[in-house]
Amino acid sequence: MIEQGRPENDDNYCRTLLQKRLKAVISGQWADQKEHEPLGGGFKFLSLDKAIDEQTLLKMERKEIIEAIFASQITSLLLIPENSNFKYLIAKNKQEEGIFLIWNGNSNSQLTQDIYYQITREAQQANLSTNKYHVYARLCSFSTSSIEFEQIPEKILQDLGAK
Incomplete structure (x- = not known):
């Protein structure tokens, strides 16, 4: 909330x-x-102790981006523990759909076909729905009907009401 x-x-x-x-x-x-x-x-x-804008988001570390995603969500999400073996899975929603983050800073944070296959494996390992994957990343070069792509920083700013 x-x-x-x-x-x-x-x-x-x-x-x-x-x-x-x-x-x-x-x-x-x-x-x-x-x-x-x-x-x-x-x-x-x-x-939140500082204003968030596009440049601030793009400079954030992975953990800070995860916190910004949680702060921007109206619906409740269940955080996946940091010590899990998942590289991309960060949370799940009430529909048991995975929330995934591809973030290596502003560069090389792109959803590709190879990463998509890794995401589907992580969802299966976590016993999550394989109908929809909510993926936060800077860029997207691969898409299917099961991907709901959330572009960083635009989506976070929009959900926070900053855009």
Whole structure:
């Protein structure tokens, strides 16, 4: 969830209200002081501390690009752990479709036929749907009906409302 309230009116909704409520529900320690079953799980509270533009995105390291993709998504994604053996798979959505990132900096970050075959193998290894692959990359030189190509930086900027 991305919610910043209206900072110009000193309304930091996420920082002042949502964060506290999420912690309470997860832990079972509600403000009403009654006993509640903890839901378990967790959340990660992130804030963007600098403006994002095309040049900033293109200079980002892989981990920073992944964080920008997560910040730009309205739908929830489940992050694939960094210590997994996947080279391109970074997350999955509720439909069990893989989210893939081809990123070697601004250069050589291109979806090719060879990389597409690697992506399909990773999806199969992770037991994900093989009907659609959401692929973030700088360029695309190969396409099929199963690929939803998301160009970096344009798609991230668009989803963040910066374009």
